[in-house]
Amino acid sequence: MSAAxxxxxxxxxxxxxxxxxxxxxxxxxxxxxxxxxxxxxxxxFAALRGEQADGHDYAAAAxxxxxxxxxxxxxxxGYATLDLRRGQPPAAGAAxxxxxxxxxxxxxxxxxxxxxxxxRKLSALRVVGITGxxxxxxxxxxxxxxxxxxxxxxxxxxxxxxxIGLPLSVxxxxxxxxxxxxxxxxYVPGEIALLADIAVPEIGVVTNIGxxxxxxxxxxxxxxxxxxxxxxxxxxxxxxxxxxxDPFVKRMAEETxxxxxxxxxxxxxxxxxxxxxxxxxxxxxxxxHYQGETLHVRIPLxxxxxxxxxxxxxxxxxxxGMDWGAILSGLRIGNAQLRLMAVPGRHGSLLxxxxxxxxxxxxxxxxxxxxxxxGRKVAVLGDMLELGQYEEQGHRVVxxxxxxxxxxxxxxxxxxHIIAETARGAGLQAAAVSEFEDTDSALAxxxxxxxxxxVVLVKGSRAVHMDxxxxxxxxxxxx
Numbered sequence: 027m028s029a030a031x032x033x034x035x036x037x038x039x040x041x042x043x044x045x046x047x048x049x050x051x052x053x054x055x056x057x058x059x060x061x062x063x064x065x066x067x068x069x070x071f072a073a074l075r076g077e078q079a080d081g082h083d084y085a086a087a088a089x090x091x092x093x094x095x096x097x098x099x100x101x102x103x104g105y106a107t108l109d110l111r112r113g114q115p116p117a118a119g120a121a122x123x124x125x126x127x128x129x130x131x132x133x134x135x136x137x138x139x140x141x142x143x144x145x146r147k148l149s150a151l152r153v154v155g156i157t158g159x160x161x162x163x164x165x166x167x168x169x170x171x172x173x174x175x176x177x178x179x180x181x182x183x184x185x186x187x188x189x190i191g192l193p194l195s196v197x198x199x200x201x202x203x204x205x206x207x208x209x210x211x212x213y214v215p216g217e218i219a220l221l222a223d224i225a226v227p228e229i230g231v232v233t234n235i236g237x238x239x240x241x242x243x244x245x246x247x248x249x250x251x252x253x254x255x256x257x258x259x260x261x262x263x264x265x266x267x268x269x270x271x272d273p274f275v276k277r278m279a280e281e282t283x284x285x286x287x288x289x290x291x292x293x294x295x296x297x298x299x300x301x302x303x304x305x306x307x308x309x310x311x312x313x314x315h316y317q318g319e320t321l322h323v324r325i326p327l328x329x330x331x332x333x334x335x336x337x338x339x340x341x342x343x344x345x346x347g348m349d350w351g352a353i354l355s356g357l358r359i360g361n362a363q364l365r366l367m368a369v370p371g372r373h374g375s376l377l378x379x380x381x382x383x384x385x386x387x388x389x390x391x392x393x394x395x396x397x398x399x400x401g402r403k404v405a406v407l408g409d410m411l412e413l414g415q416y417e418e419q420g421h422r423v424v425x426x427x428x429x430x431x432x433x434x435x436x437x438x439x440x441x442x443h444i445i446a447e448t449a450r451g452a453g454l455q456a457a458a459v460s461e462f463e464d465t466d467s468a469l470a471x472x473x474x475x476x477x478x479x480x481v482v483l484v485k486g487s488r489a490v491h492m493d494x495x496x497x498x499x500x501x502x503x504x505x
Contacts, residue, residue, distance in 0.1 A: 032201055033057070033144055035095050035122065038070060039108065041143030042128070042136055045115040049122035053094055057198035058137065060190060067092035070197065072137045073099070074190065081133070094124040097133045097140075134190065141193035142224045151203055153225050154342055157210045157218060157256045158233025158275075159249065160387045161335055162187065165233055168327070168339040170207045172356030176348050177204040187211035192221045205346070212252035222259035229345060230256040230284070231267040231338050235274035236387040245415065250274045257282035267341045269334065270295040287345060289337040297341050299323075304330045304398035307368050314340065321350060325357050328366065330398075331391035366392065371499045374478030376401070379496040380485045384410045386420035390427055392485050397431045401481040405432045406468060406495060408486020409439035417441060422448045429454040434475070437461045438468045439490045465494045472499060 036050035056068030062084035071088035073081030101107045109129045130136040170181035180203045182195035187209035210221045257266040266282040269275040270290030279286045288295040302312040309326040343353040371377040425448025437446045462468040486492035
């Protein structure tokens with residue numbers, strides 16, 4: 027491929043100044059970090075200023091951990107310095123050594139520009155961008171599993187999906203990588219357009235448009251506009267993979283210059299599924315349909331909602347010319363189940379830990395999984411935050427579903443009171459509903475109430491500290 031060498035300090039300097047100093051060619055970089063604790067041999071450290079800390083105070087620690095260069099906004103004592111502020115190029119014949127501080131006007135903009143430059147050197151690379159309100163990370167993981175059956179595949183780490191995380195990911199892509207799968211998150215208008223400009227995705231996957239983060243975005247329509255920036259910025263020869271079952275996502279077909287590929291549960295979609303059978307913690311079984319062909323599939327991901335995740339990953343594989351044997355092998359790997367975990371609980375109960383975060387969509391999916399399992403169904407549900415104008419509506423949706431699914435409902439927090447109130451109004455007996463203001467009070471109740479055979483779903487926003495509940499109720503902490 028055209029990028030015959032790994033990322034070097036010369037690439038970073040050329041990206042920021044337009045000049046490629048020969049002395050920096052020999053300084054190979056292993057990637058970029060913004061946390062000095064993650065620095066290792068060959069790292070580029072971005073000394074970002076945050077609300078709580080200034081990265082410049084940790085540059086020495088990054089160098090001690092093996093970083094060879096740092097992007098900074100002021101010279102640091104004791105380190106070689108290359109000043110590129112105000113767009114000035116390095117002096118002719120400037121000696122470049124490591125460790126090296128590269129002084130720029132804005133570290134974040136410099137990091138993004140370096141990533142933009144590196145991505146364009148990887149001319150043979152194809153990028154899959156993934157966005158949506160729920161399911162981005164799981165879709166990224168499963169898509170990478172599928173593509174990895176045929177291609178040298180890179181995936182962004184964790185949820186590195188914003189204006190900092192995505193450039194860090196791009197700078198970690200090796201030159202022999204054939205496919206990269208990158209998450210793209212949305213918080214403010216223009217953010218995904220920026221990420222697309224850096225990563226240049228040929229394929230865009232949209233999961234769904236929910237109400238999570240509506241408090242910042244303002245409305246579901248605003249979330250739609252923000253997420254649509256991905257498909258708007260695809261090339262004409264690219265592909266937008268869209269959820270036919272989500273009216274907002276389906277509308278995006280009108281927003282993109284790229285070819286549209288629909289997936290869903292509707293036979294009108296290009297790739298669709300039916301005969302879905304939830305197998306509880308053993309996964310899910312369903313039929314796939316594509317161009318007159320039918321395949322019987324079983325995957326280890328839990329919950330009926332995982333079928334949409336599988337459809338997205340399979341769609342990417344089809345677009346990339348993979349055969350069904352390779353696609354199905356990738357789907358069966360099962361590494362994508364990141365967040366919901368099943369662990370033994372006290373008194374012979376089973377705990378479903380889904381406390382990473384919560385939205386009406388993800389909580390409903392978790393309740394649907396709970397409905398598939400045998401035993402007394404207990405749901406411990408906390409406040410769902412950042413829903414903005416959809417706060418009451420979202421909690422009522424969950425309350426109505428909980429009334430149909432659970433035998434015992436425990437709510438934590440002020441907003442979760444709406445869930446409890448709605449569940450009672452929908453027919454759940456008052457004795458089966460307990461409300462608490464904080465997790466400590468809920469724990470005291472649960473410790474005494476759990477029984478053998480109970481299946482306990484714990485779900486809520488991290489700010490409500492729902493993550494304290496499962497460790498305390500685990501079997502190893504007492505019976």
